[in-house]
Amino acid sequence: MDQTSSFPRAETTASVPKPIRFVVDGTIVEAEPGQSVLQACDDAGIYIPRLCYHPDLAPAGNCRVCTCKINGRNSAACVTPAVHGMAVENDTPQLTADRRTLIEMLFVEGIHPCPYCVASGDCELQALGYRLGMVAPTETYQWQPRTMDATHPDITLDHDRCILCSRCIRASRMEDGKTIFAFSGRGIEMHLNVDADGGLGATQMAAIDKAASVCPVACIVIKRDSYKIPDGRRRFDTMPIGADIEARRAKP
Amino acid sequence: MFPGMSSTHETTVKQFIADVGADRTRLLDVALAVQKRYGHISNEAVATMASGFGLHAVEVEDTLSFYAFLDRTPRGQFRIRLSQTPISLMKGAAMIARAFEASLGIAMGETTPDGKFTLEWTNDIGMADQEPAALINNAVLTNLPEAEIPGIIANLRQRPDGEDPFPLKSSVQPSLIQTGPLLAAQFAPGDAIRAALAITPDQVIDEITRSQLRGRGGAGFPTGMKWRFTRKSAGEHHYVVCNADEGEPGTFKDRMLLTDFPDLVFDGMVVAGYALGARQGIVYLRGEYTYLWDSLQANLKARRENGLLGASIWGRAGFDFDIRIQLGAGAYICGEESSLLESLEGKRGAPRDRPPFPTEHGYLHQPTAIDNVETLACAARIMVNGAAWFSGIGTRESTGSKLLSVAGDCTRPGVYDLPFGMTINDLLDLVGAPDAAFVQYSGPSGQAVAPKDFGRQIAYEDLSTGGSTMIFNADRDVLDIARQCMDFFVSESCGWCTPCRVGTTLLKQGMEKIVAGRATHADIQALESMANTVSRMSRCGLGQMAPNPVLTTMRDFPERYEACMRSELFMPTTSLNDALREAVSIQGREPAEANA
Numbered sequence: 001m002d003q004t005s006s007f008p009r010a011e012t013t014a015s016v017p018k019p020i021r022f023v024v025d026g027t028i029v030e031a032e033p034g035q036s037v038l039q040a041c042d043d044a045g046i047y048i049p050r051l052c053y054h055p056d057l058a059p060a061g062n063c064r065v066c067t068c069k070i071n072g073r074n075s076a077a078c079v080t081p082a083v084h085g086m087a088v089e090n091d092t093p094q095l096t097a098d099r100r101t102l103i104e105m106l107f108v109e110g111i112h113p114c115p116y117c118v119a120s121g122d123c124e125l126q127a128l129g130y131r132l133g134m135v136a137p138t139e140t141y142q143w144q145p146r147t148m149d150a151t152h153p154d155i156t157l158d159h160d161r162c163i164l165c166s167r168c169i170r171a172s173r174m175e176d177g178k179t180i181f182a183f184s185g186r187g188i189e190m191h192l193n194v195d196a197d198g199g200l201g202a203t204q205m206a207a208i209d210k211a212a213s214v215c216p217v218a219c220i221v222i223k224r225d226s227y228k229i230p231d232g233r234r235r236f237d238t239m240p241i242g243a244d245i246e247a248r249r250a251k252p
Numbered sequence: 253m254f255p256g257m258s259s260t261h262e263t264t265v266k267q268f269i270a271d272v273g274a275d276r277t278r279l280l281d282v283a284l285a286v287q288k289r290y291g292h293i294s295n296e297a298v299a300t301m302a303s304g305f306g307l308h309a310v311e312v313e314d315t316l317s318f319y320a321f322l323d324r325t326p327r328g329q330f331r332i333r334l335s336q337t338p339i340s341l342m343k344g345a346a347m348i349a350r351a352f353e354a355s356l357g358i359a360m361g362e363t364t365p366d367g368k369f370t371l372e373w374t375n376d377i378g379m380a381d382q383e384p385a386a387l388i389n390n391a392v393l394t395n396l397p398e399a400e401i402p403g404i405i406a407n408l409r410q411r412p413d414g415e416d417p418f419p420l421k422s423s424v425q426p427s428l429i430q431t432g433p434l435l436a437a438q439f440a441p442g443d444a445i446r447a448a449l450a451i452t453p454d455q456v457i458d459e460i461t462r463s464q465l466r467g468r469g470g471a472g473f474p475t476g477m478k479w480r481f482t483r484k485s486a487g488e489h490h491y492v493v494c495n496a497d498e499g500e501p502g503t504f505k506d507r508m509l510l511t512d513f514p515d516l517v518f519d520g521m522v523v524a525g526y527a528l529g530a531r532q533g534i535v536y537l538r539g540e541y542t543y544l545w546d547s548l549q550a551n552l553k554a555r556r557e558n559g560l561l562g563a564s565i566w567g568r569a570g571f572d573f574d575i576r577i578q579l580g581a582g583a584y585i586c587g588e589e590s591s592l593l594e595s596l597e598g599k600r601g602a603p604r605d606r607p608p609f610p611t612e613h614g615y616l617h618q619p620t621a622i623d624n625v626e627t628l629a630c631a632a633r634i635m636v637n638g639a640a641w642f643s644g645i646g647t648r649e650s651t652g653s654k655l656l657s658v659a660g661d662c663t664r665p666g667v668y669d670l671p672f673g674m675t676i677n678d679l680l681d682l683v684g685a686p687d688a689a690f691v692q693y694s695g696p697s698g699q700a701v702a703p704k705d706f707g708r709q710i711a712y713e714d715l716s717t718g719g720s721t722m723i724f725n726a727d728r729d730v731l732d733i734a735r736q737c738m739d740f741f742v743s744e745s746c747g748w749c750t751p752c753r754v755g756t757t758l759l760k761q762g763m764e765k766i767v768a769g770r771a772t773h774a775d776i777q778a779l780e781s782m783a784n785t786v787s788r789m790s791r792c793g794l795g796q797m798a799p800n801p802v803l804t805t806m807r808d809f810p811e812r813y814e815a816c817m818r819s820e821l822f823m824p825t826t827s828l829n830d831a832l833r834e835a836v837s838i839q840g841r842e843p844a845e846a847n848a
Contacts, residue, residue, distance in 0.1 A: 190747030
């Protein structure tokens with residue numbers, strides 16, 4: 001998957017101070033009105049681990065990995081508006097442990113065989129596992145009955161890999177104007193559904209759709225496009241997830 | 253088995269859509285109408301709904317698939333649902349299930365070959381004081397004697413296809429056992445409206461604020477403050493929503509209010525409408541209470557005729573307010589206020605992130621006050637009797653009285669209207685439960701209260717409750733009840749966020765391992781850690797409270813965990829014999845060294 005454009009550069013803000021200022025782990029962060037805590041922190045070069053958030057899409061708050069302690073209460077940073085004077089805890093042992101547990105949950109909810117997965121090294125789930133210190137899944141594998149949808153000529157949809165992040169749903173609806181995807185069912189049985197009885201191949205989905213390029217894992221994969229970049233030289237093989245954001249941080 | 257499925261089908265569904273003005277936010281009403289008419293919602297119906305509402309089929313499916321009472325495949329003409337709760341099982345629901353199975357020749361979850369009957373379990377149906385109970389289509393049969401089941405089936409079996417009226421009448425018994433400050437005095441329709449109209453909307457809110465009324469659903473938010481926020485929020489319309497999605501297992505006091513005191517509730521809604529400057533109120537009524545539909549509609553009709561609803565209420569020019577009832581379709585999460593709003597708008601009942609709060613952006617993004625049935629009844633009473641009277645009852649932080657739904661091992665189950673401040677011991681004496689071993693307090697999302705805490709107070713500042721009070725004697729295992737509570741959350745988690753969707757299942761599995769006597773010290777520690785993560789990271793109250801059955805029993809009944817705990821460093825979840833069972837059945841022989 002080509003996700004090199006996932007994280008746009010921070011705008012250069014020159015010297016005009018922004019109207020909102022709040023504190024993240026002791027560092028003052030500035031924000032424009034309307035920005036979420038996560039967006040403001042991205043601009044400031046402070047990485048808040050996240051999974052379902054995508055900079056080009058409206059946030060949905062599915063994964064809860066970006067949960068921070070904001071003014072003493074746990075809230076997802078992607079859907080929390082930045083407010084002047086708020087106090088945010090992000091990089092704490094407790095939050096790291098809780099976020100790691102969420103990643104472990106996703107690993108056992110679906111099937112994620114990193115060693116032979118096409119997304120290995122370019123997978124945000126895997127990369128977060130490494131970044132958050134996950135050594136091995138410690139929870140019980142759920143082995144849910146899920147299917148592989150290979151009906152589309154250019155795209156595979158492997159439900160075993162789906163982490164229900166809703167990125168493709170949002171991208172298809174808002175960016176592509178197609179509404180190819182939605183959820184179906186509820187609870188542990190909730191799954192990704194496509195807008196045709198005949199599978200993805202019977203929909204209007206195209207490989208150039210935004211929805212085809214935003215998947216953080218190997219659920220939606222463009223056919224005949226894998227392994228162009230060999231293992232070991234992929235996005236997260238060379239640097240940890242979030243390092244691009246942290247590189248924006250002004251040197252003291 | 254159902255009326256014509258083919259050519260008239262599309263016309264009928266189109267008519268249902270036209271009946272709601274092709275308003276996408278009324279999708280749930282159309283779905284319920286189709287479900288009622290055809291017993292399920294076919295692919296053709298989904299396609300018709302999609303085109304009629306201007307949606308994609310996948311979006312319609314997204315909503316439909318969320319609700320337990322909507323089916324996409326044909327099921328029996330008669331849907332027999334038995335509630336599976338700690339209380340119903342204690343009262344013999346398993347025996348009733350076997351009797352139905354025997355009469356019908358099918359197992360739970362199956363449909364008879366003639367398509368007449370479907371038999372299945374459901375979660376709590378709000379009849380904990382009258383279990384075992386069954387929901388047959390929309391009729392509720394309570395205190396079911398095993399011996400009557402063949403007769404019920406025979407009666408249904410001889411009905412000609414699709415004939416109205418439905419042959420069964422609901423047999424719900426009065427639930428109010430002890431009346432008190434909220435319910436004792438006479439109340440005539442309009443009493444509270446008249447009192448409210450004598451003062452300004454701001455003064456109404458002041459009065460409610462002075463009464464220190466707090467939300468009765470369990471969260472305890474000050475009602476006056478909620479109304480103030482809503483009134484002050486700018487919006488094209490303001491809305492009053494009555495949360496009658498009473499889904500917490502063990503509670504039924506809202507059902508009692510809507511049955512015996514609907515005027516108190518509707519008056520409360522009109523008062524709120526006046527205070528907020530709203531023109532519309534909506535009652536979100538859980539699907540399990542559909543049997544109340546006719547009587548509630550009759551009440552609303554009478555109110556319209558008597559000038560207590562509609563244009564110029566009580567002759568006050570410009571005060572127009574009406575109430576509609578929205579039926580739910582089997583989803584506990586819709587009792588969570590932001591999920592309720594999503595459901596009201598015809599979507600899956602997934603909670604919203606806050607801020608913004610419903611008081612600013614609620615129903616259709618307009619300022620909305622969502623209040624529990626009982627809260628609105630309290631508001632009506634406060635209008636008549638005054639804030640001083642109300643705040644004189646109860647404790648300093650918990651004014652007024654609380655309706656408690658009591659069930660389980662006690663001689664007098666039912667609803668009790670009791671001033672705040674009573675202790676659990678007082679309550680147990682009142683309801684006839686001298687040998688209570690523990691109380692599941694405020695439902696599965698509350699806590700298991702041990703005898704050491706029976707001296708504590710029923711009040712927001714001590715033991716806060718939404719009303720569900722399930723009493724268990726020493727014959728019941730607190731860990732097994734906790735496991736059942738986790739089952740409930742697994743089936744009611746909406747699935748939107750990771751911690752609740754996956755975590756509730758992992759917690760359930762962890763409790764199963766403990767109850768099976770296969771958990772080690774490390775397992776119990778890991779379970780506690782997982783429970784805390786789910787509690788801290790979940791998006792809404794359901795997920796944040798879902799670990800309570802685990803956490804509160806670990807805190808207050810550690811000896812039970814120790815008693816189940818294995819001393820080994822590691823125990824697999826499944827024994828070797830169990831793991832081999834499938835292979836044994838395929839091979840048709842036991843391993844050479846069986847039971848190793």
